[in-house]
Amino acid sequence: MKTNIKYYLKEKGRLVEEALDRYIPKESEMPSTLHKAMRYSLMAGGKKLRPVLCIASCEAVGGQADDALAAACALEMIHTYSLIHDDLPAMDNDDFRRGKPTNHKVFGEAVAVLAGDALLTDAFRVMTARSLRRGISADVILDAIHDISVAAGSLGMVGGQVVDMESEGMEIDLPTLEYLHTNKTGELILASVKAGARMGGGNEAQIKALARYGECIGLAFQIADDILDIEGNQEEIGKDVGSDAKKKKATYPSIIGMAASKERAGELMEMALDALYSFDKKADPLREIAKYVVERRS
Amino acid sequence: MKTNIKYYLKEKGRLVEEALDRYIPKESEMPSTLHKAMRYSLMAGGKKLRPVLCIASCEAVGGQADDALAAACALEMIHTYSLIHDDLPAMDNDDFRRGKPTNHKVFGEAVAVLAGDALLTDAFRVMTARSLRRGISADVILDAIHDISVAAGSLGMVGGQVVDMESEGMEIDLPTLEYLHTNKTGELILASVKAGARMGGGNEAQIKALARYGECIGLAFQIADDILDIEGNQEEIGKDVGSDAKKKKATYPSIIGMAASKERAGELMEMALDALYSFDKKADPLREIAKYVVERRS
Numbered sequence: 300m301k302t303n304i305k306y307y308l309k310e311k312g313r314l315v316e317e318a319l320d321r322y323i324p325k326e327s328e329m330p331s332t333l334h335k336a337m338r339y340s341l342m343a344g345g346k347k348l349r350p351v352l353c354i355a356s357c358e359a360v361g362g363q364a365d366d367a368l369a370a371a372c373a374l375e376m377i378h379t380y381s382l383i384h385d386d387l388p389a390m391d392n393d394d395f396r397r398g399k400p401t402n403h404k405v406f407g408e409a410v411a412v413l414a415g416d417a418l419l420t421d422a423f424r425v426m427t428a429r430s431l432r433r434g435i436s437a438d439v440i441l442d443a444i445h446d447i448s449v450a451a452g453s454l455g456m457v458g459g460q461v462v463d464m465e466s467e468g469m470e471i472d473l474p475t476l477e478y479l480h481t482n483k484t485g486e487l488i489l490a491s492v493k494a495g496a497r498m499g500g501g502n503e504a505q506i507k508a509l510a511r512y513g514e515c516i517g518l519a520f521q522i523a524d525d526i527l528d529i530e531g532n533q534e535e536i537g538k539d540v541g542s543d544a545k546k547k548k549a550t551y552p553s554i555i556g557m558a559a560s561k562e563r564a565g566e567l568m569e570m571a572l573d574a575l576y577s578f579d580k581k582a583d584p585l586r587e588i589a590k591y592v593v594e595r596r597s
Numbered sequence: 598m599k600t601n602i603k604y605y606l607k608e609k610g611r612l613v614e615e616a617l618d619r620y621i622p623k624e625s626e627m628p629s630t631l632h633k634a635m636r637y638s639l640m641a642g643g644k645k646l647r648p649v650l651c652i653a654s655c656e657a658v659g660g661q662a663d664d665a666l667a668a669a670c671a672l673e674m675i676h677t678y679s680l681i682h683d684d685l686p687a688m689d690n691d692d693f694r695r696g697k698p699t700n701h702k703v704f705g706e707a708v709a710v711l712a713g714d715a716l717l718t719d720a721f722r723v724m725t726a727r728s729l730r731r732g733i734s735a736d737v738i739l740d741a742i743h744d745i746s747v748a749a750g751s752l753g754m755v756g757g758q759v760v761d762m763e764s765e766g767m768e769i770d771l772p773t774l775e776y777l778h779t780n781k782t783g784e785l786i787l788a789s790v791k792a793g794a795r796m797g798g799g800n801e802a803q804i805k806a807l808a809r810y811g812e813c814i815g816l817a818f819q820i821a822d823d824i825l826d827i828e829g830n831q832e833e834i835g836k837d838v839g840s841d842a843k844k845k846k847a848t849y850p851s852i853i854g855m856a857a858s859k860e861r862a863g864e865l866m867e868m869a870l871d872a873l874y875s876f877d878k879k880a881d882p883l884r885e886i887a888k889y890v891v892e893r894r895s
């Protein structure tokens with residue numbers, strides 16, 4: 300029987316949400332404004348793609364979902380901090396995210412910057428908490444933290460965001476666009492898959508195969524995002540349609556056209572599936588996620 | 598013979614600077630603007646109190662300076678990111694720091710936010726790099742990262758910054774001020790001392806004694822800062838004198854008076870020295886730092 304991917308995403312997403320609720324200080328804890336702001340964006344009901352990938356990858360190598368839970372939460376915290384900072388007036392200056400006013404619109408710019416900082420910092424607190432290590436080798440945890448911090452740092456996500464800003468309104472070529480997407484989105488998705496495989500006790504060959512899978516769906520995800528920005532439904536995607544064009548951002552469709560973009564996304568999905576050929580049915584959720592990433596409507 | 602503290606600070610400071618130069622991508626690496634901005638603030642010649650404390654604490658328990666070097670650099674990166682974000686227009690809106698224009702004045706607000714984000718993230722990259730673990734137990738490294746991330750997060754430094762902003766222009770009492778200082782500055786100084794002791798192979802009793810030392814000098818440091826803001830020399834401290842009063846920030850002198858503030862700083866220094874009573878001369882640099890923290894002119 301095929302994995303029902305919608306059910307899987309919902310079930311694992313709930314697992315992550317419940318854990319985040321335990322790991323992040325309550326709104327009543329001082330400073331209350333800060334914890335409110337952190338929770339506001341963290342609990343805004345995003346897709347939770349990164350944490351679910353982390354858990355699915357852990358399960359694919361035979362681990363338990365709970366083994367990957369701390370890393371999964373850390374990934375969602377890092378992703379959420381990056382959205383809060385990207386939305387700031389000095390950056391993309393966006394008013395809506397996930398169908399709600401952006402963090403700085405509700406809490407002000409200063410608190411939004413600090414809520415992002417705290418989420419990023421607390422991601423590493425969660426990954427190193429003794430109570431959450433579950434007997435996993437400390438060396439494995441250090442390696443996972445290292446992968447994630449490389450992917451999120453100046454040579455990964457933050458670097459991608461800088462290049463994205465610098466390219467706004469400029470003509471860029473396909474290699475530059477792929478560099479940008481790989482860094483801004485792809486690396487953290489790749490790190491999510493790798494971290495899950497590590498936490499689940501995967502061997503080097505498994506981690507390598509899953510990394511190939513992660514690379515393909517990371518890029519496919521971004522191409523699908525570019526397509527959705529043109530063809531999507533505002534209500535479904537929770538933000539303005541056509542915002543890339545408005546900001547004169549280079550996208551796959553704007554550089555290689557819509558048809559070629561869809562073809563490229565499909566190819567990447569096939570390559571992702573190929574990377575999983577040696578895995579048994581425990582990798583079915585990963586297979587379904589690869590299809591979901593390309594075929595999703597939001 | 599007493600440790601020459603100026604020489605010690607300079608020597609260890611140079612060790613940290615050289616390591617930071619190796620750990621942070623070169624300015625030529627893409628994205629160049631980002632790496633320039635990170636290096637601009639990181640290499641601005643601050644006191645390097647946190648990294649030097651980390652190293653001195655490592656040496657006090659019999660470790661080598663190099664054992665603490667990755668953690669020391671991470672602490673300086675975290676401290677520097679917090680200064681970049683604190684200086685932003687949405688926060689303290691400061692134009693000068695360490696005698697130079699602030700990061701956002703040179704690179705713009707967006708890059709300043711991102712340079713801070715990258716420094717914070719890369720701190721954890723450095724602490725987990727395989728090439729820098731020096732055979733130290735992975736469990737010990739995880740514990741040190743945990744201490745540091747708790748100290749820097751929503752219940753530590755970032756939380757302190759939020760309360761600091763919220764209290765501006767308000768009458769606050771001494772307990773609130775101590776809470777604020779403990780969180781905003783004290784916790785990370787305490788974590789610096791603890792991380793060094795862990796990396797040097799300190800036992801639980803030693804780590805506990807050093808933590809007591811760290812708590813005392815953390816608070817003493819902040820009281821001395823408040824005093825310097827009134828009595829200091831602008832050229833020596835590298836920022837505007839009287840800026841707290843201008844911003845109507847509550848300080849020790851404004852709440853308990855100048856004489857009582859100096860007395861309290863002196864008491865804390867004595868308590869810090871007492872905490873070291875069972876340590877031999879390898880703790881002399883820590884003893885001298887305790888005096889330096891209170892008696893410094895900048």
